[in-house]
Amino acid sequence: MVFDKIAVIGAGAWGTTMANYLAGKTKEVRLWTNQKDTLAAIVEKRRNDRYLPEVRLSPKIQATDDMAKAVEGCALTVWAFPVQHLRERMRQFLPFFEK
Numbered sequence: 001m002v003f004d005k006i007a008v009i010g011a012g013a014w015g016t017t018m019a020n021y022l023a024g025k026t027k028e029v030r031l032w033t034n035q036k037d038t039l040a041a042i043v044e045k046r047r048n049d050r051y052l053p054e055v056r057l058s059p060k061i062q063a064t065d066d067m068a069k070a071v072e073g074c075a076l077t078v079w080a081f082p083v084q085h086l087r088e089r090m091r092q093f094l095p096f097f098e099k
Contacts, residue, residue, distance in 0.1 A: 007074040013051040015080030023058035032070035
C-alpha cells in the first residue's frame with residue numbers, strides 16, 4: 001500500500017527518524033512538534049538539533065506546529081511520542097481527522 005502524504009506526530013528522536021525514513025517512501029511527510037526550537041531547526045537547517053543533530057532531513061518533510069495542517073489530507077498518521085501523552089494527544093488531534 002502506498003500513501004502520498006503521511007503525518008508523523010512527535011518530533012523526538014523516534015518521530016524524526018520515522019519521518020526521514022518515510023520521506024524516502026512517499027511524496028510528502030508532515031512532522032508535527034510543539035517545541036518551537038525543534039520546529040525552527042527543522043525548517044531552517046533541515047536538522048533536529050535536539051535529538052538527531054548529525055542527520056540531514058529530507059526536503060520532503062514539512063515540519064509544523066499546527067495540528068490541523070499536520071494531518072490534513074494525510075492517509076496515514078504515525079504516533080511517535082511517549083505513551084504517557086497518548087490520551088492527551090489523541091484528544092487534541094481528534095477534531096482534525098476526517099470522519
